[in-house]
Amino acid sequence: MADLVLLTGISGFLGGHVAMALLNAGYRVRGSVRTLDKAGKVRTTLQRAGGDVGRLEFVALDLLGDAGWDAAMDGVRFLQHTASPFVLDIPKDPNELIRPAVDGTRRAIEAALRAKVERIVLTSSIAAIQYGHKDYSRLLTESDWTNVDSPKTGAYAKSKTLAEKAAWDLMDKAGRHDDLAVINPAAILGPLLDDDPGTSAALVARLLDGKLPAVPKLGFSVVDVRDVAALHLDAMTNESAGGQRCIASEGIYRMTDIASAMKEAFPDRRIPTAELPDVLVRLAGLFDRTIAGNVHELGTLKRLDGHRGSNRLGRPLISGTVSAITTGKSLIAKGLV
Structure with missing residues (x-):
């Protein structure tokens, strides 16, 4: 019988794409949802994408509740922990993000350790690497950690940093450091499996909907969801991935780079390519919490060393502009913009 994940x-x-990668590789997948009434939609989505849902089952788990975690680990060889809150509209209370991220990670890791799961793969983020540093003239690597005490570190970055550190701490205390593999993705773009655009795709949607007069002078790292899913699959069995973090980033792009590529790909759409002055972005942040959460990014390009991801897969990663265009095509095809 195939191994159970x-x-x-x-x-x-991301979870849907990881599920597809696992099913396509022949694994049995036990997917967790907050409530089982979501299971039918997920099953249909994966079946439409070509997944063998005969090897798919579901279990209800809550990041903030203890119920069901031990039962969910029964017969499991590998854990892929991708569940974590991620929002563009940062809540007023940072603990609304931090608590479920940290507590959920602890529950998942502790249950996996009790069940003697062979390998744990954790989805972290470059947000656990790139914030609160004084020097951005160098490439940031997997050895760097976000400074959670910096006033420039937001709630989301704190949640990902503290959750990942909690995971490493638990594994170290159990003497199983090398049985954890962490993937640290950049902003994830790529094809949608269902009609939920998620958070990263929402950035592309805002370019396509014709409502933006210009784009902010922001630069950010991008990775395709298909590459991130492939790295999760690799990390599960690749001996060299054990005990390591892996930045998943194809490269850094300015908003104008993405907008220009999309304008060429979607000539019938009113896509802005002019840059908005920083002062106007900061002013808009006083009225829009989504913008306010990103104002601190103005003027600083955070460059990441993403060679480990491409080395693991043995090929170049999918280009960020291709990922953005693919996202746009999905959004249009599903009638979301």
């Missing part, structure tokens, strides 16, 4: 967060954008 517990995949938390299967209903999410």
Whole structure:
């Protein structure tokens, strides 16, 4: 019988693609959802994408509740923990993000350790690497950690940093450091499996909807969801991935780079390519919490060393502009913009 993988967060954008990678590789997948009434939609989505849902089952798990975690680990060889809150509209109380991220990771890791799961793959983020540093003239690597005490570190970055550190701490205390593999993705773009655009795709949607007069002078790292899913699959069995973090980033792009590529790909859409002055972005942030959460990014390009991801897969990663265009095509095809 095929090995069983517990995949938390299967209903999410990344979780769905990880599920497809696992099913296509011949694994059995036990996907966790907050409530089982979501299972039917996920099953249909994966079946439409070509997944063998005969090897798919579901379990209800809550990041903030203890119920069901031990039962969910029964017979599981590998854990893929992708579930974590991610929002563009940062809540007023940072603990609304931090608590479920940290507590959910602890629950997943502790249950996996009790069940003696062979390998744990954790989805972290470059947000656990790139914030709160004084020097951005160098490439940031997997050895760098976000400074959670910096006033420039937001709630989301804190949640990902503290959750990942909690995971490493638990594994170290159990003497199983090398049985954890962490993937640290950049902003994830790529094809949608269902009609939920998620958070990263929402950035592309805002370019396509014709409502933006210009784009902010922001630069950010991008990776395709198909590459991130492939790295999760690799990390599960690749001996060299054990005990390591892996930045998943194809490269850094300015908003104008993405907008220009999309304008060429979608000539019938009113896509802005002019840059908005920083002062106007900061002013808009006083009225829009989504913008306010990104104002601190103005003027600083955070460059990441993404060679480990491409080395693991043995090929170049999908280009960020291709990923953005693919996202746009999905959004249009599903009638979301």
